[in-house]
Amino acid sequence: MAAGAKIISGLEVSAAVKERVKKAADELVRTTGVQPCLATVLVGDDPASATYVGSKQKTAKELGIATRDHRLAATFKQHELLELIDLLNRDPQVHGILVQLPLPAHIDEFSVINAISPLKDVDGLTPYSAGMLQNGKAHLKPCTPSGVMELLDYYNIDPAGMDAVIINRSNLVGKPLVFMLLERNATVTVCHSRTKDLEKKLQSADLVITAVGNRQRFTLTADMVKEGAVVIDVGTSRHQGKLAGDVDFASVREKASWITPVPGGVGPMTIAMLMRNTVSAASAIAAGAGVQR
Missing domain, CATH: 3.40.50.720 (NAD(P)-binding Rossmann-like Domain)
Structure with a gap:
């Protein structure tokens, strides 16, 4: 082994991130009464996607983050999915929206991602978030x-x-x-x-x-x-x-x-950063942060 070659442990670093996230979530509840909430949306029955969503929900609960689980049939239509996202955007008790990708072929991913409120875009994938990242101003990455x-x-x-x-x-x-x-x-x-x-x-x-x-x-x-x-x-x-x-x-x-x-x-690290984004989004929403669209 080369001298100084070392392992970068995602297990160690993610544990440190999650510890900070749990403290932040607890503090938000204590000071504002707001419990961070992550809504997950899974369309279809892809086993890998279902596993990912389940893991995200399990971690959220461990860190004091509430979850809303939306599991939809593969035949779910695009306009129905957009209506669901609109409801989640307007729900004051939901702070983060995660649409598990990939989506079935009959649904346009760009249109669905673009429909998510930038305030609740915990995946950091909306065009708004991408533009803010490019300008060094992104809140959710x-x-x-x-x-x-x-x-x-x-x-x-x-x-x-x-x-x-x-x-x-x-x-x-x-x-x-x-x-x-x-x-x-x-x-x-x-x-x-x-x-x-x-x-x-x-x-x-x-x-x-x-x-x-x-x-x-x-x-x-x-x-x-x-x-x-x-x-x-x-x-x-x-x-x-x-x-x-x-x-x-x-x-x-x-x-x-x-x-x-x-x-x-x-x-x-991916799930740990998702949890951090969810608590950050909840904090910003609780503080009345706004986004111009």
Whole structure:
């Protein structure tokens, strides 16, 4: 193992975040009588999505956050879903709205996400939230990228001046990370399936964040990583019967100065940051914060 190579533990950091969130939720109830409430919306019966929603609700309850569970048939129509979101937007006892993605093919995800009130957008995915993030003014930021930044901060890994390579260009991970890292003075390159000379770009990176999620299509190996790089693995897939990330962990760990495992790395952070966003939204709503649309 390279000297100083260390594990970035999402289990440890998420526990610290959740402890702070529980204290904040309790304090909000004590001082205002407002209990933070997260409404989850699941359309269809995808087992993985159902598991994710169940885990989010379980964590919420552990932290003193109330939940509203909306499980809808796959045949639920788009206009019906938009009507439900409108009801949740106007419900003063609901502070966060999470629509579990992906949605069935007959429903337009953009229209549904855009219908969520920015005040209750705990996933940080509405066009309003995306625009505020781009301008460095976002109150609610996407959970997984926020989790990545929280990991860096916890371990005092300063991205300022780093050459960072992100292998992902999605609205969920890659694009928000660009703005978060730029705000922290990193130099950012975004790579994807059409990128030329990917390995060359990776070999010069001080910070690699990979979120492909398909080991058959892409695996980050030791020859792609320069000595002392920080490696953050956001990808999840089944590999040889086990949950794995994008990174060939054993070999890359020999060269990286810091590395996240899968499981136990970025994954736990996503739910922790969702809980933090929910309490932040409840606090802002309780304080009468407004959003111009």
